[in-house]
Amino acid sequence: xxxxxxxxxxxxxxxxxxxxxxxxxxxxxxxxxxxxxxxxxxxxxxxxxxxxxxxxxxxxxxxxxxxxxxxxxxxxxxxxxxxxxxxxxxxxxxxxxxxxxxxxxxxxxxxxxxxxxxxxxxxxxxxxxxxxxxxxxxxxxxxxxxxxxxxxxxxxxxxxxxxxxxxxxxxxxxxxxxxxxxxxxxxxxxxxxxxxxxxxxxxxxxxxxxxxxxxxxxxxxxxxxxxxxxxxxxxxxxxxxxxxxxxxxxxxxxxxx
Amino acid sequence: xxxxxxxxxxxxxxxxxxxxxxxxxxxxxxxxxxxxxxxxxxxxxxxxxxxxxxxxxxxxxxxxxxxxxxxxxxxxxxxxxxxxxxxxxxxxxxxxxxxxxxxxxxxxxxxxxxxxxxxxxxxxxxxxxxxxxxxxxxxxxxxxxxxxxxxxxxxxxxxxxxxxxxxxxxxxxxxxxxxxxxxxxxxxxxxxxxxxxxxxxxxxxxxxxxxxxxxxxxxxxxxxxxxxxxxxxxxxxxxxxxxxxxxxxxxxxxxxxxxxxxxxxxxxxxxxxxxxxxxxxxxxxxxxxxxxxxxxxxxxxxxxxxxxxxxxxxxxxxxxxxxxxxxxxxxxxxxxxxxxxxxxxxxxxxxxxxxxxxxxxxxxxxxxxxxxxxxxxxxxxxxxxxxxxxxxxxxxxxxxxxxxxxxxxxxxxxxxxxxxxxxxxxxxx
Ligand code: SF4
Ligand code: SF4
Numbered sequence: 001x002x003x004x005x006x007x008x009x010x011x012x013x014x015x016x017x018x019x020x021x022x023x024x025x026x027x028x029x030x031x032x033x034x035x036x037x038x039x040x041x042x043x044x045x046x047x048x049x050x051x052x053x054x055x056x057x058x059x060x061x062x063x064x065x066x067x068x069x070x071x072x073x074x075x076x077x078x079x080x081x082x083x084x085x086x087x088x089x090x091x092x093x094x095x096x097x098x099x100x101x102x103x104x105x106x107x108x109x110x111x112x113x114x115x116x117x118x119x120x121x122x123x124x125x126x127x128x129x130x131x132x133x134x135x136x137x138x139x140x141x142x143x144x145x146x147x148x149x150x151x152x153x154x155x156x157x158x159x160x161x162x163x164x165x166x167x168x169x170x171x172x173x174x175x176x177x178x179x180x181x182x183x184x185x186x187x188x189x190x191x192x193x194x195x196x197x198x199x200x201x202x203x204x205x206x207x208x209x210x211x212x213x214x215x216x217x218x219x220x221x222x223x224x225x226x227x228x229x230x231x232x233x234x235x236x237x238x239x240x241x242x243x244x245x246x247x248x249x250x251x252x253x254x255x256x257x
Numbered sequence: 258x259x260x261x262x263x264x265x266x267x268x269x270x271x272x273x274x275x276x277x278x279x280x281x282x283x284x285x286x287x288x289x290x291x292x293x294x295x296x297x298x299x300x301x302x303x304x305x306x307x308x309x310x311x312x313x314x315x316x317x318x319x320x321x322x323x324x325x326x327x328x329x330x331x332x333x334x335x336x337x338x339x340x341x342x343x344x345x346x347x348x349x350x351x352x353x354x355x356x357x358x359x360x361x362x363x364x365x366x367x368x369x370x371x372x373x374x375x376x377x378x379x380x381x382x383x384x385x386x387x388x389x390x391x392x393x394x395x396x397x398x399x400x401x402x403x404x405x406x407x408x409x410x411x412x413x414x415x416x417x418x419x420x421x422x423x424x425x426x427x428x429x430x431x432x433x434x435x436x437x438x439x440x441x442x443x444x445x446x447x448x449x450x451x452x453x454x455x456x457x458x459x460x461x462x463x464x465x466x467x468x469x470x471x472x473x474x475x476x477x478x479x480x481x482x483x484x485x486x487x488x489x490x491x492x493x494x495x496x497x498x499x500x501x502x503x504x505x506x507x508x509x510x511x512x513x514x515x516x517x518x519x520x521x522x523x524x525x526x527x528x529x530x531x532x533x534x535x536x537x538x539x540x541x542x543x544x545x546x547x548x549x550x551x552x553x554x555x556x557x558x559x560x561x562x563x564x565x566x567x568x569x570x571x572x573x574x575x576x577x578x579x580x581x582x583x584x585x586x587x588x589x590x591x592x593x594x595x596x597x598x599x600x601x602x603x604x605x606x607x608x609x610x611x612x613x614x615x616x617x618x619x620x621x622x623x624x625x626x627x628x629x630x631x632x633x634x635x636x637x638x639x640x641x642x643x644x645x646x647x648x649x650x651x652x653x654x655x656x657x658x659x660x661x662x663x664x665x666x667x668x669x670x671x672x673x674x675x676x677x678x679x680x681x682x683x684x685x686x
Contacts, residue, residue, distance in 0.1 A: 013296040017321020026396040045380030096303040108302035203425040
């Protein structure tokens with residue numbers, strides 16, 4: 001029997017939600033454990049095998065000098081490296097520090113700020129090392145994650161559509177909340193993958209899957225303004241879990257500091 | 258006096274987010290320091306200036322394992338500040354949602370994280386080789402918890418359907434009846450899980466903790482109640498600051514929360530169970546006894562059993578709630594435009610979770626404060642480790658480390674530090 005491919009899962013600054021998507025695979029997880037050799041996945045197992053790893057999944061953003069070092073080591077040990085989730089692909093919600101003074105942030109939370117060592121910025125993995133594929137989402141979609149893993153193990157390109165949440169609404173037969181109800185929605189500029197959950201629950205998308213390819217954010221912003229959104233609303237809504245993703249960062253800045 | 262530092266080289270790896278440092282003198286453990294290196298993410302700081310309507314979505318991202326707990330403490334605190342109450346069917350749905358999180362989070366911890374320690378195996382995958390049926394049943398049970406989260410929350414991780422004032426949409430009767438079927442099955446799996454866990458060899462260990470949890474006039478606590486303790490504390494969540502204080506020690510990014518009067522205390526399943534045993538149904542009580550638990554449990558290693566009892570309770574409670582449910586007038590109540598300050602404690606799977614917010618008339622957050630269960634248990638974990646390590650000091654270090662890891666996982670402290678290899682540093686003098 002040929003050796004099974006060796007899989008590793010790494011965590012940086014994150015909430016663990018994206019890795020948990022993998023544990024949420026439940027039964028598929030048991031089959032996955034048969035198809036691959038889990039070399040490193042501390043959330044699931046204390047058994048670790050040395051690198052190199054055929055595939056590394058990376059969750060979380062880089063926020064400390066030690067982590068900036070560690071991601072280089074992970075890259076060195078990995079044949080293929082895939083980032084999973086908004087923290088890893090865009091810096092995550094913790095990238096809000098990039099727009100503030102970090103000392104103020106530290107002293108707002110810790111009584112003894114001098115004990116905390118952290119970087120000024122929370123940055124995505126691709127700002128530090130080359131990345132073979134980025135899977136967006138906060139959290140990533142479990143089925144998409146399985147698809148990415150299988151694709152890499154089979155040596156093909158993952159079938160992850162690059163269109164917007166709007167297309168998923170159409171597919172699901174969900175009436176457009178923007179048109180039908182006048183609810184502000186980020187669906188037109190947000191990367192597909194979740195299955196258009198929010199519109200299905202009667203709320204506008206808040207962009208947790210990050211920007212789609214070439215989103216027209218200025219035109220959507222005008223649409224929001226016509227529905228009564230203030231500059232402040234627009235500034236905030238593009239500045240959440242994917243605040244560090246370029247198109248969202250730009251649009252947020254266009255609406256005030 | 259010379260301090261000899263002994264590091265376990267094989268484990269001295271960069272990624273260890275948790276490490277344990279024991280200082281020894283004359284064969285006694287003087288101090289045990291559990292260092293947590295979770296990189297800080299500064300939620301309380303960047304919540305300032307956000308709209309209160311964004312808070313439930315933002316705080317969910319503090320923890321992917323218990324996002325509902327963060328959402329629940331947040332909405333209750335904000336609603337208190339707004340002076341509104343969310344009652345009736347909406348309150349019921351929130352409790353149902355919380356049941357879903359207790360089930361999925363507890364089963365994850367019991368089977369995937371803690372059981373391997375008791376069975377001397379590296380992970381649940383290894384357990385499933387010898388106990389495939391039990392692991393599969395547990396996964397079915399976990400999925401039932403996830404079903405609740407998916408229906409009421411829109412998805413399991415970081416639910417999108419929770420808002421200040423209620424929900425965006427409430428479930429339809431046919432969605433709820435499909436859920437009921439799954440939960441009936443889950444109730445049986447929960448009994449099987451409890452019985453299986455009761456067969457695990459459990460270390461003997463008794464500690465005299467001060468237990469702290471919520472206490473509700475009629476229910477096993479989740480979303481509301483007074484804060485009570487086994488040594489007579491009884492106060493409202495808004496008095497949290499008067500009774501508890503947080504401090505920051507150099508070795509950890511976690512804060513230590515202690516009782517101003519008496520120091521360390523313990524929150525979580527053991528505390529809830531001991532202070533609210535009489536709020537469990539007679540059936541759950543007798544299954545707990547059958548599993549070897551008494552009405553008051555001081556053995557931290559039995560927390561795995563108590564968690565299993567709470568899973569059983571949550572399945573039963575979810576079914577009870579479903580049978581009482583009648584559709585509400587609307588999915589949420591309107592929010593007044595007022596300035597305010599609100600506090601709330603709810604029972605996260607890992608224990609008490611305190612939130613406080615102050616906001617202006619536009620609903621912009623001026624100040625946020627969050628005290629998670631792990632910082633409240635930090636002192637108790639270290640005391641456990643000191644006693645536990647001292648008792649096993651003569652054992653080989655590998656064995657000692659495993660024992661300490663198991664003791665830490667009694668608290669399910671948070672997945673990242675609880676499952677990472679423990680780096681053990683022993684300082685001898
Ligand atoms: S992307 Fe979102 S879900 Fe994933 S780890 Fe980061 S905060 Fe958690
Ligand atoms: S915010 Fe948008 S991308 Fe995220 S779950 Fe909702 S619809 Fe999907």
